[in-house]
Amino acid sequence: MIMEKLSDAGERTVGQSPVRSSPSGNRPAPPPRTGEPAPDGGLAVAARDFSFWYGKTQALDSITLDVPVRRVSALIGPSGCGKSTFLRSINRMNDLIPDTRHEGEILLDGSAVYSSGRDVVELRKRVGMVFQKSNPFPKSIYENVAYGPRVNRLVSSRGDMDALVEESLRQAALWDEVKDRLDRSALGLSGGQQQRLCIARALAVSPEVILMDEPASALDPIATQKIEELIHELKDRYTILIVTHNMQQAARVSDFTAFFFMGRLIEIGKTEEIFTNPRQEQTEAYITGRFG
Amino acid sequence: MNPKADPPVGIPEATPASVSAPPGGPGPFRRLFPSRQRGNVQDQVYGFALKGFGILLPVLFLFMVHRIGTSAWPAIQTFGWGFITSQEWNPVLRDFGALPFIFGTIVSSFLALAIAVPLAVGLAIFLTELAPRWLAGPVAFATELLAAIPSVVYGLWGIFVLVPFLRFTIQEPLSRRFGDTIPFFEGPAYGFSMMSGAVILSIMIIPFISAVTREVLVAVPREQREAALALGATRWEMTWQVALPYAAPGIMGGAILGLGRALGETMAITMVIGNRPDISASLFAPGYTMASVLANEFTEATGALYLSALMEIALLLFGITILVNIAAQFLVWRVSRRGGS
Numbered sequence: 255m256i257m258e259k260l261s262d263a264g265e266r267t268v269g270q271s272p273v274r275s276s277p278s279g280n281r282p283a284p285p286p287r288t289g290e291p292a293p294d295g296g297l298a299v300a301a302r303d304f305s306f307w308y309g310k311t312q313a314l315d316s317i318t319l320d321v322p323v324r325r326v327s328a329l330i331g332p333s334g335c336g337k338s339t340f341l342r343s344i345n346r347m348n349d350l351i352p353d354t355r356h357e358g359e360i361l362l363d364g365s366a367v368y369s370s371g372r373d374v375v376e377l378r379k380r381v382g383m384v385f386q387k388s389n390p391f392p393k394s395i396y397e398n399v400a401y402g403p404r405v406n407r408l409v410s411s412r413g414d415m416d417a418l419v420e421e422s423l424r425q426a427a428l429w430d431e432v433k434d435r436l437d438r439s440a441l442g443l444s445g446g447q448q449q450r451l452c453i454a455r456a457l458a459v460s461p462e463v464i465l466m467d468e469p470a471s472a473l474d475p476i477a478t479q480k481i482e483e484l485i486h487e488l489k490d491r492y493t494i495l496i497v498t499h500n501m502q503q504a505a506r507v508s509d510f511t512a513f514f515f516m517g518r519l520i521e522i523g524k525t526e527e528i529f530t531n532p533r534q535e536q537t538e539a540y541i542t543g544r545f546g
Numbered sequence: 547m548n549p550k551a552d553p554p555v556g557i558p559e560a561t562p563a564s565v566s567a568p569p570g571g572p573g574p575f576r577r578l579f580p581s582r583q584r585g586n587v588q589d590q591v592y593g594f595a596l597k598g599f600g601i602l603l604p605v606l607f608l609f610m611v612h613r614i615g616t617s618a619w620p621a622i623q624t625f626g627w628g629f630i631t632s633q634e635w636n637p638v639l640r641d642f643g644a645l646p647f648i649f650g651t652i653v654s655s656f657l658a659l660a661i662a663v664p665l666a667v668g669l670a671i672f673l674t675e676l677a678p679r680w681l682a683g684p685v686a687f688a689t690e691l692l693a694a695i696p697s698v699v700y701g702l703w704g705i706f707v708l709v710p711f712l713r714f715t716i717q718e719p720l721s722r723r724f725g726d727t728i729p730f731f732e733g734p735a736y737g738f739s740m741m742s743g744a745v746i747l748s749i750m751i752i753p754f755i756s757a758v759t760r761e762v763l764v765a766v767p768r769e770q771r772e773a774a775l776a777l778g779a780t781r782w783e784m785t786w787q788v789a790l791p792y793a794a795p796g797i798m799g800g801a802i803l804g805l806g807r808a809l810g811e812t813m814a815i816t817m818v819i820g821n822r823p824d825i826s827a828s829l830f831a832p833g834y835t836m837a838s839v840l841a842n843e844f845t846e847a848t849g850a851l852y853l854s855a856l857m858e859i860a861l862l863l864f865g866i867t868i869l870v871n872i873a874a875q876f877l878v879w880r881v882s883r884r885g886g887s
Contacts, residue, residue: 347772352679379778389769391788402777405787452773459777 298323298463298493299344303358306339308351313339315517316358321463321510326485326494328508328525330501332545335514337497341465343367344495345381346374363462379406382456386468388448390440390455395432398440398451399423402459418458426454427484446477453484457492464488466496470503482507501541505529513537611864618858620851629858635823637843642855644862646823650833651863654740654815655808657829658747663801665748666755667790673756674763675785686760693753701817704746709818712745713737717830732828736820741829743819747811751804758800762793795882802874809867812837836863 299321306314314336321327329337342348344360346367360367367377379402390398399419402408409415419436423429428450432443440451449469456464466485470478485494485507498504504511505525512522513534521534532538539545621629625642632643669689673682717735724731766789774784790797812835820832821842836859847853 345776347776350768350772350775375778375780378776383772383776385769385772385776387769389767389773391770391773392792401774401779401787405774405777405779405783455773455777 297321297361298363299495300361300364301340301358302361304340304343304360305357306336306343306348307355309353313517314343314356317519319512319519319522321493321495323493324489324491325509326489326496326507327510327512328504329495329497329512329514330499330504330540331514331520332540333499334516336517337512337514338467340514341467341495341497344463344465345378345383346372347383349374379459380461381463381465382459382461384449384452384456384464384466384469386471388445388452388472390443390448390451392439392441394437395423395440395443395451396436399454399458402455406459408459422454422458423451425457425488426450427480427487428454444477446473446480449473449477449481450484453481453488457488461492463493463495466494468497468499471499478503501529501543513540515540611861614857614861614864618854618861621854621858624851625855629855630862633823633825635839637847637849637852640849640851642851644836644855644859646825647834647836647839647859648862648866649825650740650743650819650823650835651809651837651866654743654747654819654833654835655805657740657744658751658808659801659805661744661748662752662755662804666752666800666804667759667797669752669756670759670763671785671790674760675781675789686757689753689756691753692749693757697750697811697813698817700746700750700814704742704814704818708746709737709742712739712742717741721830729827730829733826733830735830736832738818738820738832739828739830740819740826740833743815743833743835744829746814746818747808750811750814751807754807755797755800755804758803759793759797762796762800763789765796766792795878798874798878798881802871802878805870805874806867809870810837810863812841816841836860836866 297320301317301319304314304317305312317336317340329341331337339348343356344362344367348354356368362377362381366372391401393401396419399422400415403415403418409418420429420433423432428447431447432451440448443451449472453464453469470481473481482503485496488494489509496504496507508525510522511525511528513520513528513532513536515536521528521532521537523533528537529541532541621642625632629642629644630648631645632641633645634641634643635646636642669685673686677685713735717731717737717739720731721733721735725733770788770792771784774788775781779787815835816838819835819838821834821838822832823834823839824831826833840856840860840863844853844856847856
C-alpha cells in the first residue's frame with residue numbers, strides 16, 4: 255500500500271524535481287549515514303545490524319545507527335515503519351510481548367543491551383521512557399514521582415524524597431502548577447499536565463537516556479508546545495530519542511533526525527540537512543508530505 | 547433536512563406522550579409502555595416482550611419477599627427481637643432462637659473467604675503473570691471445572707475424604723498441642739466441624755474468585771504495567787504495586803461473589819458441618835448454618851409456629867445476603883473512587 259503510494263507520488267513529481275532519478279529508485283537504499291557524534295561526547299545509544307521480528311513478521315531490518323549524547327534525536331516515518339519498535343527495543347520493553355526475537359545488537363554506552371547477563375531492571379533505570387498515552391498511576395501526584403526512586407531505593411529519608419520530587423517536577427515545568435496539591439490524584443490533572451507528570455516521573459530516577467514515544471500526539475497545540483519547550487530544556491542534561499508523526503515537531507525539537515521506512519533506516523543526519531537537503535528520495539517524498 | 551421537522555402526519559404517537567398528551571393524560575398502560583415508533587410490528591412485539599421480561603423479575607422478587615414475610619409473621623410476632631438473640635432451638639417446647647444459625651452462616655462464610663481469597667488471588671497472579679502459556683490454559687480450565695462440580699458431590703467427598711483428613715491430620719495434633727491454651731483449638735476433634743464447613747466452602751468459591759481476579763488482572767492496561775517496568779520496577783513490584791492495586795476493586799467484587807455463594811451454600815456444608823445449633827469459639831466444634839437448618843428441618847416442621855420460625859430464618863438469610871451485597875458494593879465503590887479522578 256505504502257509502496258504504491260510512494261511510487262505514485264514519485265511518478266506525479268517527475269519533471270518537478272530536478273534531483274529525481276529512476277522511478278524505481280526506492281530500493282535498495284545505500285548504506286545510511288550515521289549521525290555525527292556531539293562535539294563533547296560519545297554515543298549514548300548505538301544499534302548494530304539490529305533486526306526484530308514479531309512472530310514471523312519482520313519489523314526491523316538491520317538497523318545501524320548512532321545516537322549522540324545530550325542531543326535530541328527524532329525518529330520519523332510512516333505508521334508501521336518500525337520507529338516505535340526500535341525505540342522500545344532500547345529499553346527492552348518489547349520483552350513483554352510474547353513470541354518476538356531479534357538479531358544484531360543495541361549498545362547503551364558501549365555495553366550490549368541484549369546480552370544474556372544484562373540486568374533489565376538496571377537498564378530501564380538508566381533508560382527512561384515516556385509513552386504515547388500519558389499513563390500516570392492512579393495515585394497522588396507525589397506518589398507518581400516518588401514511585402521510581404522508591405522501587406530503585408534511590409533515597410532513604412522522607413526529606414530527600416520531598417526534595418527529589420520537587421526537583422523532578424521543576425525539571426518537568428510542572429512544579430508551579432501542582433505544588434499545592436501534591437497529595438491529590440494524578441488523574442485529576444489535564445492531559446498535558448499528566449504527560450509532564452510522566453516526564454517528571456521518568457526524570458526522578460535520573461536516567462541517562464529518555465525515550466519518548468509520540469509524547470504529544472494526544473495533546474492540544476498549547477500542551478504540545480509546552481512539551482516541546484520542555485524537551486528543549488532537558489537536552490542539556492539528557493540524551494533524548496523522540497518518535498513522532500509530526501514532522502514539524504521533529505524539525506522544531508531535534509538535532510538529528512532518522513527516517514525509517516518499512517523496517518529500514520533510510521537516512522539519518524542533522525535535522526536541518528534532512529529537512530532541507532535529504533539525500534534519499536524516499537526521505538524527500540515523506541518530508542514533503544507526498545506519502546505517509 | 548431540518549432535524550426538527552414535524553413528525554409525519556398520521557403518526558401522532560411519534561411525539562413524546564408528555565407533549566401531545568390527550569386531555570385525560572396518558573393511561574397507565576401508555577405511561578409504562580410509551581411507544582416511540584409505531585411503524586414496525588416486529589419491533590413493537592420485540593420491545594413489548596423484553597419489557598415484560600424486565601418487569602417479571604422484580605415482580606417475582608417482591609412476590610417472594612411477600613410470601614416469605616407473611617409466612618414468617620407468626621414467628622416474628624411471637625418472638626420479636628428475641629428470635630435473633632436467643633440461642634434456644636427447641637421444637638418440642640416450641641422455643642425458637644436463630645442466633646446459632648446466624649453465627650454458623652457468617653463465621654463459616656467469612657472463614658471460607660479468608661482461606662479462599664489468598665489462594666485464589668495467588669492462583670490468578672500465577673496464571674496471568676508467571677505461568678507459561680502451555681500451563682496457564684489447562685490450570686485455568688481445571689480451576690473453572692471445580693465450579694461445575696455439583697455441591698452434593700463436594701459434600702460426599704467432604705464426608706469421606708476431607709473430614710477424616712482434617713480430623714486425624716490437622717485437628718487432633720492441634721488439639722493435643724494447643725487445645726488447652728488457644729480457644730479456637732479447644733475440645734474433642736470430631737471432624738464434622740466449623741473448620742470442615744469453612745474448608746469445603748473455600749474450595750467451592752476459589753474458582754469464582756480466581757476467575758474474576760484473572761479477568762481483572764488481564765484487564766489492567768498495558769500502559770500501567772509498562773510505566774512501572776520502564777521506571778525500573780521488577781516483575782514482582784509491578785504486579786504488587788501497580789497491577790494488583792489497579793485490579794483491587796474487581797478482586798473485591800470477585801470475593802463478594804464468593805461470599806454470596808458461601809452464605810447461601812447448603813448441601814455440601816450441611817454434610818460436613820455437624821449440624822448442632824451451638825455457638826462455640828472452637829473451630830473443631832460442630833456448627834449449624836441457616837441454609838442447613840432449612841434443608842434439614844422443613845420436612846419435619848410440624849406445627850405452624852415451627853414452620854413459621856423456619857420461614858423467618860429464610861427471611862433473615864435473604865436479608866443478610868442482601869446486606870452483605872450492599873456493603874460489598876459500597877466497599878467496591880469506595881476502593882474504586884480512591885485514587886480515581
